[in-house]
Amino acid sequence: MADFTLKEIKSLEYVRPEIEKGYTDHSLHVDLSSKDIKINPIEPKVKEKFIGGKGYDLWFMWNSVTGKTKWNDPENAICIASGPLGGTPGYPGGGKSIVTTISPLTGIPIDSNVGGYFGPYTKFSGFDALEITGKSDAQIVVLIDGIDSKIKLYEVEGLTDDSYTLSAQLTEYFDKDKPVNISVVSTGSAAKHTELGCLNFTWFDAKRKRVRYKQAGRGGIGTVFAHKNIKAVVARWGSVSLKSNNPADFDAMKNVTKLHAGEINELDPKQNRMALVGTTHLVPIMNDHDCLPVNNFKYGMHPEAHNIGEAVYEHIFDKGFDGCWRGCAVACAHGVKDFVPFTGPYKGQKVFVDGPEYETVAGCGSNLGVFDPFFILEMNFYCDTYGLDTISIGTGIAFVMECFEMGLITKEHTGGMDLSFGNRLNALELLHQMARGEGFGLIVGKGIRKMKAIFAKDFGADSSIMQDIGMEAKGLEFSEYMTKESLAQQGGYGMALKGPQHDEAWLIFLDMVHNFMPTFENKAEALHWFPMFRTWFGLCGLCKLPWNDIVPEDNRQNPEPAKVVKHVGWYADFFSSVTGRKVSPDDLIPMSEAVYNFQRLFNLKMGYGTREFDTLPYRAVGPVTVDEYLSRVERYDKDLIENYKVDITGMETADKVAVLRKHREARYEQLKDAVYKRRGWTPNGIPTLETVKRLGIDFPDVIELLKANGVE
Amino acid sequence: MIEHTQFCAAVRLNGKLISTPSFDTTKIPDNAVIYLLPLIAGG
Structure with missing residues (x-):
């Protein structure tokens, strides 16, 4: 002791x-x-x-x-x-x-x-x-x-x-x-x-x-x-049982608990196997679909990506039942025992690492150009023990590495460190500097938005290119999904209330792979329903993974398979049985909608919360560089020809980059219009008076706030 | 030909992940065990 x-x-x-x-x-x-x-x-x-x-x-x-x-x-x-x-x-x-x-x-x-x-x-x-x-x-x-x-x-x-x-x-x-x-x-x-x-x-x-x-x-x-x-x-606290919440209808709650847990026990081994591999199954799937962030979101796949996916971590994770709450059947909270770090204060000592999950693998691995599962474990361990967010660390260091490779920053600025992609030791050294409160790590620890300002002001770096490749919106670093080829997911990130985090809307596959939402109105509907429903989990004290990461085998026969309607019904039953407040599946969205709009108003209260703050860096929308364009040349050429009716005959790649950008940025603005309209917001992204009244959040200070922002 | 894959980004073929870009080129051995992965709105 x-x-x-x-x-x-x-x-x-x-x-x-x-x-x-x-x-x-x-x-x-x-x-x-x-x-x-x-x-x-x-x-x-x-x-x-x-x-x-x-x-x-x-x-x-x-x-x-x-x-x-x-x-x-x-x-x-x-x-x-x-x-x-x-x-x-x-x-x-x-x-x-x-x-x-x-x-x-x-x-x-x-x-x-x-x-x-x-x-x-x-x-x-x-x-x-x-x-x-x-x-x-x-x-x-x-x-x-x-x-x-x-x-x-x-x-x-x-x-x-x-x-x-x-x-x-x-x-x-x-x-x-x-x-x-x-x-x-x-x-x-x-x-x-x-x-x-x-x-x-x-x-x-x-x-x-x-x-x-x-x-x-x-x-x-x-x-x-x-x-x-x-x-x-x-x-x-002491003992916990099914009666601890003193539910209104114990039998109904017990029944729905048994149904949902039973289904997961049966189907998870056939589907994502989260009880064995956590969320690392996503790594090869995202890579195969060209959506795994590689080298600061520049590319979406890498031939070595399978070295950091489920096939490897399944054998590294310590076997056992790993729920982060008692009796959770998903049990995805895995860890690695007897890991020995190569650097830092724990160098040479055996430690237990809680994780990694997909976000940490992609952020601290592929996005840094590293495909070594043990390096990722070490990043995971030190981020946790130093109290650092692995997502912002991964995305932030990826930005630094690209700036270094582009010559925007040099060893003169980094304290002599080579911070090119793949430099494992120096990525770890940045963490140790953050923990010690010294060196270039202090600048990296300010996050991308402040780094951009410092690099421009103090190091003379070009602001416009940093704006394009610095993967932050609203000041928050992106979580680890590529959005370039999914307009809906661009909206999912850009219009997320807190900044680009995937827990509001994750629509990449519905949009890009399945093409379930071809029109702006389809996308806007998805960018209404999914953020609202996902918000509901956070109101009730639940995790969203059991909703749609394990789905019923007959789900495809439902007219709205993406919503996993059977589970939505179970959640309504669960809520009713515990609280005694009888709700149907249709009641859950309005419950979330009030809180969601309140949070948007909260942003407005803090001086944000309008259209201009739902802006994305261009790398989230399309290829910034010629190299990037050429890495997906067939896709981008097709986009220009078929979707934007551009005659690309004889065009230089740099010109194609510029023309595609113009069209894609305009398309994102069109999406904002459609989403704001569906959510009951003004074209400037503010909930209308009618919306706040309908949702019952028309408190006097809310009305005053709206009035101060020209909404009456 | 595997049916009902329209909602799947991947399948497990004898335990191994196969993603949609590889569906057309992946040979399915006799007596293979295939599970569909309905990765429809994960993350």
């Missing part, structure tokens, strides 16, 4: 609110500046409109921040909530937490859906949502102890910054005899030096007798956490 001390500075004993139909109807607010701890009832009208999870998070944040609040202001809140269905053992994907804050990268709310036991344990301890505001002078640990009904604040000294070790030590400290009762939220040493900090959420793996981790990765939530001087937030 390392030498650290926890000094209790505040303790509140409370009467634990009982759970009724999935809700405690109370929230917990901790103000780190004043050290106030408050337990507040949640009003029925808030429950009715915002449902839970992300909906609750956004509501509390809306009331905490002003339009001028920056990420590092004390009033910025970190909110964590599960949802009314969260914490149901055995229901596939039934234990998620949703975290929100004002992002240092984007200046608008970021939301991240994460596994681990923290959200359910916090709810069972009495709180549907946790809101943390303020800033502590000293490093602090917050304990939510549902077993002893106490909230405690501790000042801490001597506790490591290393997220893995820290979590293990606090798990043992707070319940040595029953470590499974503990879930820890923490970040790592790089979070305070960068804007890419993630949060690690833990659960105790009883079989392996070790703490395991899932990440709330996106948008720098860990950076806000570190800035507030929070060392950890710990939840402690």
Whole structure:
């Protein structure tokens, strides 16, 4: 045991609110500046409109921040909530937490859906949502102890910054005899030096007798956490059963749980085999379809890609049942034991690596021009232990590598490091620099948007080419899918509320492979329905993977197979049985629509949330360079000839690049028009008065906000 | 000829992933076990 001390500075004993139909109807607010701890009832009208999870998070944040609040202001809140269905053992994907804050990268709310036991344990301890505001002078640990009904604040000294070790030590400290009762939220040493900090959420793996981790990765939530001087937030809870949520109709809930889990147990081994390989099956499939990001999204495939796909990781993952919530049949949270890093403070020591998932493989592997599964493990391990988002790290370093190869930056700027594609050691060195708070890694850790400004201002790099190849939108780095050949997915990324993350809409195959949505109106309908339905998982405390990554064998016979209608029906049954609020499948979209539009309005409140901020870098839309064009010359020539009626006879490739760009950029603007119209927004991308009234979010301050932006 | 692949980006042929670009050129051995992967809106 390392030498650290926890000094209790505040303790509140409370009467634990009982759970009724999935809700405690109370929230917990901790103000780190004043050290106030408050337990507040949640009003029925808030429950009715915002449902839970992300909906609750956004509501509390809306009331905490002003339009001028920056990420590092004390009033910025970190909110964590599960949802009314969260914490149901055995229901596939039934234990998620949703975290929100004002992002240092984007200046608008970021939301991240994460596994681990923290959200359910916090709810069972009495709180549907946790809101943390303020800033502590000293490093602090917050304990939510549902077993002893106490909230405690501790000042801490001597506790490591290393997220893995820290979590293990606090798990043992707070319940040595029953470590499974503990879930820890923490970040790592790089979070305070960068804007890419993630949060690690833990659960105790009883079989392996070790703490395991899932990440709330996106948008720098860990950076806000570190800035507030929070060392950890710990939840402690005891037994969990199907009755823990005190469902309205226990038998109905048990029945739908059994149906969904049973189907996954039967079909996952025949389909994606996530219980064996996690999401690494996506690597070869994306590569085969020319959609795997290679060398900063320049190319979509590579002959060595199969070295970093499921065929390899299946044999590297430690065998065992790996759910990030109790009894989840998907069980995709794999890890690698006895991995020995080649670099950094753990060099030569055996460690356990939680992951990698597809995003980490593609971001920290193929996108950096590296096809070595063990290098990816090392990147994964250090990102987690330093508290860094593997997606922003992968996409950010890929941008740096392309800038280096183009001569936009040189060794003079990188501290002597060769950062060309494929340079594994120097990619890892950037992480170590971020953790130590030194060197060129500090600049990379600011994210692509700020890097572009620094490279231009301080290094004299060309701004326009960096704008084209810097894969960020709204300030957030792209997650790891190629969108160049799918207009619908360009919309899925460009019009995503928080920035280009695939959890709102993932339409590449529906659009590009299956051509299910040939018209703008088809695409707009998909960019309405899918983001709304995917939002619903975040309201309820669920994972979306069980919805459409394992599908019924007769799904193709349904008139709308993409929606996996049978599962949507099960989710409606699940919601009804737990909450007692009877809903049909058609009711789920309006539930999400209110929260979705509220988040768009939140962006507007923060000074964003209009059309101009739904812009994409051109690499997301089409080929930036001649090389890129030539890598898919047949496709692009065909596009020019058939879709845009261009006579390409005798045209130089550079001219084709320019003409294609003009057409594709215009097409994306047309898509925006269609999507805004379908969502009930103005041509400038703002929800209309009619829309906010229809959704019941026409609060006085919303009306005032709309009026201030010319919408009356 | 495998039927009902219109919603599939890939199939598992005796456990190995075969993606749509390779459907036309992949030979199917006798007694092969094929599962369809309905990767329709994943990620």
